Amino acid sequence: MSRVRRLSEFGRSAALLIVLISASHGEPKPAAATPRWDPNWWKGAVIYEVYPRSFADTNGDGIGDLNGITAHLDYLQQLGVDGIWITPFYPSPQVDFGYDITDYNAIDPQYGTMKDFERLVAEAGKRNIKVIADMVLNHTSDRHPWFVESRSSRTNPKANWYVWVDGKPGTPPDNWLSIFGHSAWQWDSARQQYYYHAFYIQQPDLNWRNRPVRDAMYDMIRGWMKRGVAGFRLDAVPQLFEDPKLQNEEYLPGYTAYGDRRTTRAHTDNLPEVHEVYRELRQVVDAVPGTVLIGETYLPNVAELAQAYGAKNDELQLPMDTQYGMHSSLSAELFRARLRDAETGLKGNVPLFVFDNHDNRRSWNRFGDGKHDAAIARLIATLLLAPRDTALMYYGEELGMSNNDPKSVDQVKDPIGKTGWPKEIGRDGERSPMQWDAGANAGFSTARSTWLPVAPNYATVNVSTETKDSGSLLNYYRSLIRLRKQNAALREGNLRIVDENNKDVLSFVRAARGITVLVAMNFSASPQTLSYPAAQIGISGRRLTVLAESFGSDGTPASLDKLVLPAFGAFIGELR
Ligand code: GLC
Ligand code: CA
Numbered sequence: 001m002s003r004v005r006r007l008s009e010f011g012r013s014a015a016l017l018i019v020l021i022s023a024s025h026g027e028p029k030p031a032a033a034t035p036r037w038d039p040n041w042w043k044g045a046v047i048y049e050v051y052p053r054s055f056a057d058t059n060g061d062g063i064g065d066l067n068g069i070t071a072h073l074d075y076l077q078q079l080g081v082d083g084i085w086i087t088p089f090y091p092s093p094q095v096d097f098g099y100d101i102t103d104y105n106a107i108d109p110q111y112g113t114m115k116d117f118e119r120l121v122a123e124a125g126k127r128n129i130k131v132i133a134d135m136v137l138n139h140t141s142d143r144h145p146w147f148v149e150s151r152s153s154r155t156n157p158k159a160n161w162y163v164w165v166d167g168k169p170g171t172p173p174d175n176w177l178s179i180f181g182h183s184a185w186q187w188d189s190a191r192q193q194y195y196y197h198a199f200y201i202q203q204p205d206l207n208w209r210n211r212p213v214r215d216a217m218y219d220m221i222r223g224w225m226k227r228g229v230a231g232f233r234l235d236a237v238p239q240l241f242e243d244p245k246l247q248n249e250e251y252l253p254g255y256t257a258y259g260d261r262r263t264t265r266a267h268t269d270n271l272p273e274v275h276e277v278y279r280e281l282r283q284v285v286d287a288v289p290g291t292v293l294i295g296e297t298y299l300p301n302v303a304e305l306a307q308a309y310g311a312k313n314d315e316l317q318l319p320m321d322t323q324y325g326m327h328s329s330l331s332a333e334l335f336r337a338r339l340r341d342a343e344t345g346l347k348g349n350v351p352l353f354v355f356d357n358h359d360n361r362r363s364w365n366r367f368g369d370g371k372h373d374a375a376i377a378r379l380i381a382t383l384l385l386a387p388r389d390t391a392l393m394y395y396g397e398e399l400g401m402s403n404n405d406p407k408s409v410d411q412v413k414d415p416i417g418k419t420g421w422p423k424e425i426g427r428d429g430e431r432s433p434m435q436w437d438a439g440a441n442a443g444f445s446t447a448r449s450t451w452l453p454v455a456p457n458y459a460t461v462n463v464s465t466e467t468k469d470s471g472s473l474l475n476y477y478r479s480l481i482r483l484r485k486q487n488a489a490l491r492e493g494n495l496r497i498v499d500e501n502n503k504d505v506l507s508f509v510r511a512a513r514g515i516t517v518l519v520a521m522n523f524s525a526s527p528q529t530l531s532y533p534a535a536q537i538g539i540s541g542r543r544l545t546v547l548a549e550s551f552g553s554d555g556t557p558a559s560l561d562k563l564v565l566p567a568f569g570a571f572i573g574e575l576r
Helices: 002-010 014-023 066-071 073-079 114-126 145-150 211-226 273-285 302-308 332-345 363-367 373-385 415-420 463-468 473-486 488-492
Strands: 046-050 083-086 130-136 185-188 193-196 231-235 251-255 261-263 292-295 318-321 352-354 390-394 494-498 505-512 515-522 528-530 543-549 563-565 570-575
Touching: 066 073, 066 114, 073 114, 073 473, 083 231, 114 130, 130 211, 211 273, 231 273, 273 292, 273 302, 302 318, 302 332, 332 494, 332 505, 352 373, 363 373, 373 390, 373 473, 373 515, 373 570, 463 473, 473 488, 473 543, 488 505, 488 515, 505 528, 515 563, 563 570
Parallel strands: 046 083, 046 390, 083 130, 130 231, 231 292, 292 318, 318 352, 352 390
Antiparallel strands: 185 193, 251 261, 494 505, 505 515, 515 570, 528 563, 543 570
């Protein structure tokens, strides 16, 4: 939860493809090009985040790799995912486990080779799964050749590629804080200047006011499009620009987990200039229609989120909606309000809902009450997969994987956990190895030890065991994803919230092509009996045919006159 708080504080044809990409350089587009994929494939899609270090290890070194992802594509296809977002696999000193890049056009040898990547894209394509690459635009590693050159003097060709400011050692230019703790300014003795880093010291921020930096990044993106990537998850984009006037932030009450006085982030986060870059990025990816931009947009409200789509819908197609699922209050009223925000506040655009990722405690731990955890996990699955949204999942969420937190500071791998212990314990807990089966290392690796320890619950919480159990969370996810594709109302229907004043149960109706579906979710620990007046639902039928239930039903037929939901139960039924 501290991480939730921390983050929310800031905020097929190769030949054809080449033609399309060169078109973006000013050459005329071919008249009637066959699209490479459905340009709208991402609307309503299920996108699955893979943290490659932790997904599957095929060479026995205890660290996951690209071939491990390829080996499990059948699993992802059976789950029903449309796309996978793979967190950074580029060469990196791994200070921030890949988010500190030294070469944007290659694969880190610990994850494999470019051939492995090409095979992964090809095999995914056969299963109709798109591959989305993580793009770290805000910063590089301090060992990237650009930074090595930039720091070497004040006059070299890359001198202006990073954010350099004069100052005196010991007196940073202002009070700006790194998101990862302490001053955001680092003194460099060669240049006798400070450089800015929104994250770790080893992650100097690029200077996005410098045109050659942008052009270099856009060319690199074109390169990955040529390699068949269907989209990009844009890391830390609210941090792209800083106020050139270097004005101090205001102090807020209290201290951060790192012991710094809390401040506003008005001069470093979500400056209006980011929109110019979003539009440029969109133009770059529009060379291949349907190449999608997912934004790591931790934004404080729906109004700011709406802006990330662009005034003319010419910016990001899928900025992450962190208001909906990135918190820890299991309240029908709160989810109803956030759902309404997304329905009414995003100009009809598709929201990207997400509960779990590699930076936040797993939803199992955030929302679980220790007693109804399994039921609550099904409720979360329903909140993610039943609305009108694109759904972003995180590996293991479908199994009910929970955080496996370090017990003492010497076990911590994530540097923020070392700086912030014990208030900020780092992100290792949500990055534990994927649980494939009940065998050694949960089937993740044959190594003697794995880079992070496997969570003790792997004996029962794993793919193999849950596949065989028709009542498992995994099979609940599979059935909801299948339903979302097969049922017209859930696939393309609008969404209308009903029974609006119920403080325990969130209900909505979705309808399309003459099919009407009711979704009802009980957020309380006691059973709830519901009845819906006909006027609210808008159709005459009263009978509910069960499409999905998160609980073992006793077989009593459900209707709009009487629907009984057990504690934290979720129900999806079609009206007849
Ligand atoms: C994003 C990533 C996070 C990383 C940070 C710095 O927030 O999701 O894992 O540490 O950017 O690159
Ligand atoms: Ca490996």
